[in-house]
Amino acid sequence: MNRIARTLSAALGLALAAGVAVLPTAATAAPATQGYTANGYAGSAAEDADNQAFYEAVMKSALAKQAAAPLLKAVVVTYDASSAPTFRNQIAQSAQIWNGSVANVKLQAGSNADFRYYEGNDSRGSYASTDGHGRGYIFLDYAQNRRYNSTRVTAHETGHVLGLPDHYSGPCSELMSGGGPGTSCTNPYPNSAERSRVNSLWARG
Numbered sequence: 001m002n003r004i005a006r007t008l009s010a011a012l013g014l015a016l017a018a019g020v021a022v023l024p025t026a027a028t029a030a031p032a033t034q035g036y037t038a039n040g041y042a043g044s045a046a047e048d049a050d051n052q053a054f055y056e057a058v059m060k061s062a063l064a065k066q067a068a069a070p071l072l073k074a075v076v077v078t079y080d081a082s083s084a085p086t087f088r089n090q091i092a093q094s095a096q097i098w099n100g101s102v103a104n105v106k107l108q109a110g111s112n113a114d115f116r117y118y119e120g121n122d123s124r125g126s127y128a129s130t131d132g133h134g135r136g137y138i139f140l141d142y143a144q145n146r147r148y149n150s151t152r153v154t155a156h157e158t159g160h161v162l163g164l165p166d167h168y169s170g171p172c173s174e175l176m177s178g179g180g181p182g183t184s185c186t187n188p189y190p191n192s193a194e195r196s197r198v199n200s201l202w203a204r205g
Contacts, residue, residue, distance in 0.1 A: 048165050054115075054128050054136045055163040059202070061114040062105075074106045075202050077161065080113035087140050087154060091117055094155040097188055098162065101195045105162060105202035115161055117154075126153050128160040136161070148179055149186035163201040164194055 062077045081091045095107040115136040125144040129137055138157045145153055156178050160166075170177030172185035175194055179185075190198070 050129070052163075052165070054160055055201075057136050058114045058161050059163075074104050076106050076108055077115075078108055078110045078113045079161075080111070080116040081109060082116075084117035084119040084140055086119050086142070087117065087145070087150065090140075090145075090150045090154040093151050094158050094188070097151075097155050098158060098190070098198075101190050102162070102198045102202070104199045107158070126157055128157050144179075147183050149188065151188040152186060155188045155190075159190065159194065159198075162198045164190075164197060 058077060059075070062075050079091070079095070081088055084091060092109075095109070099106055115138065117138045117140060119140045119142065121143065122139060122141045125141045127139050129139065138154075138161070140150075140154065140157070152175070156175055159176055164176050166178055167174060167176045168178055168180035170180060172181040172187050173191050175187065175190045177185075
């Protein structure tokens with residue numbers, strides 16, 4: 001799979017050619033990053049930068065809304081899964097996993113979302129994308145989710161929203177190792193280091 005920095009216009013062109021069922025429409029020029037990959041790929045600086053931009057955009061959006069309720073102990077990040085109905089259960093499980101793993105940020109479904117999930121066919125697989133201005137989405141690819149454990153894929157991509165980078169060379173016990181450990185890896189839970197990192201990133205925003 002090709003792993004280079006991409007603009008949304010290129011992503012939409014490829015997605016149309018691949019027959020995507022639902023297309024993202026929130027942003028106009030969003031770089032995308034492949035967050036879940038096959039064996040042997042080490043990642044790139046461009047992907048790391050895109051992941052960081054996604055996290056920063058989501059945090060900015062969530063904190064702006066939290067300002068109206070400053071006594072909340074955790075930052076609430078709202079997602080919209082209505083454009084990924086095939087993965088409704090996996091998205092809910094992913095949110096439940098993260099909510100049970102960290103204390104300083106909570107994921108909840110709702111309107112006025114900080115980010116969205118979409119589904120369809122894309123030869124690049126599943127990925128996270130943002131325009132860096134508070135709008136972002138996670139794209140879940142049908143074929144990749146048939147090859148790999150779908151809840152792990154979804155939880156991994158959601159990890160980018162919470163600020164975690166890819167680490168493809170990690171073991172199966174590391175959620176952000178993505179597809180590095182191979183299709184037999186089904187672990188959808190972040191390890192202690194990943195949990196600690198997310199809690200640190202979201203402590204008091």
